[in-house]
Amino acid sequence: MIFKRICAQLIDFVLGILMxxxxxxxxxxxxxxxxxxxxLTVFIAIFLMGLFYFGLQYPFMQxxxxxxxxxxHLVIISTDPYRKDVPxxxxxxxxxxxKMMSCFFICAPLLFGKAGGHEESTHTKIVQLS
Incomplete structure (x- = not known):
């Protein structure tokens, strides 16, 4: 599953580069x-990059x-016992x-089978859909 996660990350990264x-x-x-x-030009550009990227991803995020x-066919689920759904x-x-912080330091634990920093801080994990 780690290969699928890396490939999914690459697809999302390429999408960000395209935006x-x-x-x-x-x-x-x-x-x-x-x-x-x-x-003002740079501020609007940064706003539009975020708007386009997350606007395109929003239907999938739901x-x-x-x-x-x-x-x-991967899905994000909650590991928090008090929250069943992931908003x-x-x-x-x-x-x-x-993606926007340091992906190496946050995602590096995934290579060793441990939860990444982004998973620990949001109480989520990735599972394969059956």
Whole structure:
């Protein structure tokens, strides 16, 4: 299952790279000339990257997955005994912790069969759909 998790992570990573490319190559040239300063341009670009990425992932997150996890039939479940369901906000937090923070330090324990930092902090884990 570790191979499927890595491949799912790569799909989500490539999707993120495509969103960055889309914003910087297509969207920014459309509105950059209308804005008074570069700070506002960069702020809007970062906002749009997050909006596009999580907007595309949101339908999958409602099913406790991301696009990559859905492709490999993996699902995010809760390990918290007081919470049976995993809300979308927790999945977003998990994705931000895993992808936008340092993926190496947070995800490295997965290679040794232990829970990653993003799993420990959100009380979640990944299982294979049957």
């Amino acid at each position: 960055i490319y889309l914003v910087f190559v297509v969207v920014i040239p459309l509105y950059a000339g209308f804005l008074p300063n570069d700070f 099913n406790h997955q991301t696009l990559g996890k859905a492709f490999f 979308v906000a927790v999945i977003i937090q998990r994705e931000i912790l895993c």
